[in-house]
Amino acid sequence: MKAMSKRAPMGWNSYDYYDTSVTEADVRANADYMANHLKEYGWEYIVVDIQWYAKKTGSMRDKYQYIPFGGIEMDEFGRLWPDPEKFPSAVRKDGAKSGFGPLADYVHSLGLKFGIHMMRGIPREAAHRHLKIMGSMALASEIADPHSICAWNPDMYGIRKDANGAQDYYDSVIQLYADWGVDFIKCDDICTTNMNLLHPYAAAHEVEMIAKAIEKCGRPVMFSLSPGPAVVSRASHYGRYANMWRITDDFWDSWDHLLHMFYQCEKWQNYVQEGSYPDCDMLPVGMIGKGFGKERRTNFTWEEQKTMMTLWCMFGSPLMIGAELTKLDSETTTLLTNREVLKLLSNDYVGRQAELERDYAVWSSLNKKTSEKYIALFNLAEEERQIGISIGQIQQFNGELIQKTGMAYELWSGESCRIENGYIGAKIPEHGVKIFQIK
Numbered sequence: 049m050k051a052m053s054k055r056a057p058m059g060w061n062s063y064d065y066y067d068t069s070v071t072e073a074d075v076r077a078n079a080d081y082m083a084n085h086l087k088e089y090g091w092e093y094i095v096v097d098i099q100w101y102a103k104k105t106g107s108m109r110d111k112y113q114y115i116p117f118g119g120i121e122m123d124e125f126g127r128l129w130p131d132p133e134k135f136p137s138a139v140r141k142d143g144a145k146s147g148f149g150p151l152a153d154y155v156h157s158l159g160l161k162f163g164i165h166m167m168r169g170i171p172r173e174a175a176h177r178h179l180k181i182m183g184s185m186a187l188a189s190e191i192a193d194p195h196s197i198c199a200w201n202p203d204m205y206g207i208r209k210d211a212n213g214a215q216d217y218y219d220s221v222i223q224l225y226a227d228w229g230v231d232f233i234k235c236d237d238i239c240t241t242n243m244n245l246l247h248p249y250a251a252a253h254e255v256e257m258i259a260k261a262i263e264k265c266g267r268p269v270m271f272s273l274s275p276g277p278a279v280v281s282r283a284s285h286y287g288r289y290a291n292m293w294r295i296t297d298d299f300w301d302s303w304d305h306l307l308h309m310f311y312q313c314e315k316w317q318n319y320v321q322e323g324s325y326p327d328c329d330m331l332p333v334g335m336i337g338k339g340f341g342k343e344r345r346t347n348f349t350w351e352e353q354k355t356m357m358t359l360w361c362m363f364g365s366p367l368m369i370g371a372e373l374t375k376l377d378s379e380t381t382t383l384l385t386n387r388e389v390l391k392l393l394s395n396d397y398v399g400r401q402a403e404l405e406r407d408y409a410v411w412s413s414l415n416k417k418t419s420e421k422y423i424a425l426f427n428l429a430e431e432e433r434q435i436g437i438s439i440g441q442i443q444q445f446n447g448e449l450i451q452k453t454g455m456a457y458e459l460w461s462g463e464s465c466r467i468e469n470g471y472i473g474a475k476i477p478e479h480g481v482k483i484f485q486i487k
Contacts, residue, residue, distance in 0.1 A: 050262060051270040051291060051323075053270070053322075054322075054394060054395055055090070055393040055394045056292070056320075056325045056364055056366040056367065057093055057232070057270055057291070057292065057368075058092060058390075058393070059082075059091060059092060059093025059095055059161070059232070059367070060082055060091070060094055060368065060369045061095040061330060061368040062074065062075065062096055063097035064330050064332050064337070064370025065335065065336050065337065065338050065339065065343075065370060065372040066338060066339040067098075067339030068099035068113055069338075070096060070100070070134070072135040075094060075151060075155075076151070076154060078094065078372070078373045078374065079154070081373040081376075082158075082160060083159060083160055085376075086373070086384065087158075087159060087160065089384070089390060090393075091369070091384070092159075092160050092161050093161050093162075093270075094160055094161070095162075095163035095164065095165070095234060096163070096165060098165045100131065100134065100165070101120050101121045101122070101128035101129060102115075102118060102121075102131060102203075103120060103121060103131050104131055104134055114201045114202060116172075116202040121138075122174060124179060126170055126171055126174030126179040126181070126217070127224055129147055130147060130148055135148070135151065137150035137151055138150075138151075147224070147228045148162070148164060148225075148229070148230065152228050152229030152230060152231075156229060161231035161232060162229060162231055162232070163232025163234065163270070164232075165235075165236060166221075166233055166235050167236050168204065168206060168207075168254045168258075169192070169193075169196065169205050170204060170205055170207060172192070172197075172202070172203065172205050174188040175192035175194075175205055181213040181216050181217045182216065182217075182220035183220055184213035184217070186211070186212050186214075187213075188217075190212070190213060191211040191217055192206075192207065192208070193208045196251075198236075207254055207257070209253040214257065215261070218254075218258055218260070218261040222262055222269075223265050225269070226265035226267040230267075231267075231268070231269060231270060232269065232270040233258075233270070233272065234272040235255075235258060235272065236274045236275065237274075237275075238255060238273050239274065239276065239278045239279075239290075240276055240277065249278075249279045249282050255273065255285070255286075255289050256289055258289075270291045270292070272290065272292045272293070272327065272366075273286065273292070273327075274293075274294045275296075276293070276294035276295050276297055277294070277296055277297060278294060278326070280315055280316065283316075286324070287321065290324070291324060292327040292366050293326060294327045294329055295312045295315075295327060296308070296309065296312055298330075299328065299329035299330055299332065301332040301346045303348075303352060306479075309328055310409050310428070311404070312328070313359060313363045314401045317363060320364040320399070321395075325364060325365065325366050326363075326364075327365055328363065328365035328366075330370040331360070331368060331370055332346055332370045332371075333353055333380050334370075334371025334372065334373075335371055335372045335375040335376075336371055346371075351477045351480035352479045353383055354480065354481050355479060357383055357386075357389060358426075358483050359411070361389050361390060361393055361399075362399040362411040362422070362483070363399050364392075364393060364397070364399055367393070369384065386459065389459050389483065392413050392422065396416055396417050397413050397415050397420075398413065398414050398444070400412055400413075400444045402423075402441070402443070402444065408425070408426060408427055408428055408429070408435045410423065410442075411424040412424075421445060421485070421486040422485050423472060423483070423486065424481055424483040425437070425476060425481065425483075426476075426480075427476035427478060427479065427480050428479070429479075430478055431478050432475060432477050433475070433476065434473060434474070435474065436471055436472055436474070437471070437473070439467070439470050440470050453466070453467055453468060453469070454466075454467045456486050458474075458483065459485065460482070460483065461482075465484060467486070472486075
């Protein structure tokens with residue numbers, strides 16, 4: 049069944065640090081860290097990203113990210129399983145397959161939730177071997193669409209819309225995941241405009257089939273669509289079938305990427321609602337990049353990191369940490385554990401972009417129940433500058449009591465700022481932000 053949440057999901061995803069190389073030991077170490085240091089702040093999902101089924105030995109995967117027919121772990125029904133070399137607990141001592149069950153149990157024992165990545169469709173190898181579909185008389189080759197192959201990962205064929213056995217296949221896959229104890233599914237190559245320029249969002253039928261399978265599986269599962277940019281005109285479809293969907297392509301630690309997100313959030317701000325969250329993608333903070341060949345500290349400055357966290361929280365985006373958690377420094381930990389900023393993810397808060405110009409942006413957030421008000425002033429310029437706004441000009445606050453004078457509390461620094469004549473302003477560093485609670 050589609051999972052619901054009191055706020056946008058918060059967790060860790062293996063991709064930004066490990067790419068395709070994450071192992072069970074890595075996942076356990078990051079889960080331990082989250083349980084001990086981050087769980088109390090709302091962080092709860094541990095998500096194993098792409099290629100967990102890809103065989104490590106003899107596949108040249110130390111040289112290439114994705115390899116056509118490069119060797120995968122798969123059962124007799126064309127369902128992918130974890131590579132036991134990377135995930136030893138996927139095979140019991142008696143030789144029977146246990147999949148992600150033991151790892152999910154371990155994550156659950158820490159009070160956390162477990163998630164995995166999946167590619168839409170069916171393994172091409174399953175189709176070429178004409179494997180049977182569990183619960184159906186159909187064969188993998190009969191439901192596979194050979195014209196639908198991901199442009200960057202050649203492991204899968206898409207699934208034909210009305211093929212006999214197509215829904216049975218997705219039902220069998222999602223039930224397997226539910227039996228393992230999966231709480232979160234990130235489905236890839238499924239919602240981007242770039243899949244097919246003539247027919248954007250061409251895999252909408254596969255979204256529906258996976259959602260239907262989740263409804264049947266008997267376990268609440270968070271359903272995430274990736275990558276983006278998603279199609280704004282199909283927002284109602286995303287919201288009906290999924291919990292979150294990417295509004296951007298892969299987001300990395302580049303100021304240009306972060307600047308672009310202000311324009312994406314402006315387009316999507318009216319579609320954030322309980323259980324359905326437009327997704328700004330990963331938080332590339334701390335140490336990242338090891339699986340891509342070069343471990344490095346994020347390229348974002350401290351001010352840019354605060355800008356990113358503030359925008360994601362004001363907007364109401366899911367938060368997925370990309371860093372290796374065991375290598376977090378105190379500064380990054382401070383960024384990820386600011387309760388006052390993180391609470392804006394609650395469904396009780398509504399964030400809106402009040403102004404967006406070349407050199408600055410202003411966001412507001414209003415608590416629907418308590419009428420708490422927040423204003424974020426973003427400096428998008430290449431130098432420090434004064435940014436401010438008349439509180440009465442913020443349309444979201446119309447009808448609310450607006451103070452002509454009073455105090456405002458800045459959430460990152462803890463400093464206070466005086467409101468004079470209904471105006472709030474501050475000097476803000478290059479690419480920085482100040483976010484105020486209006487007292």
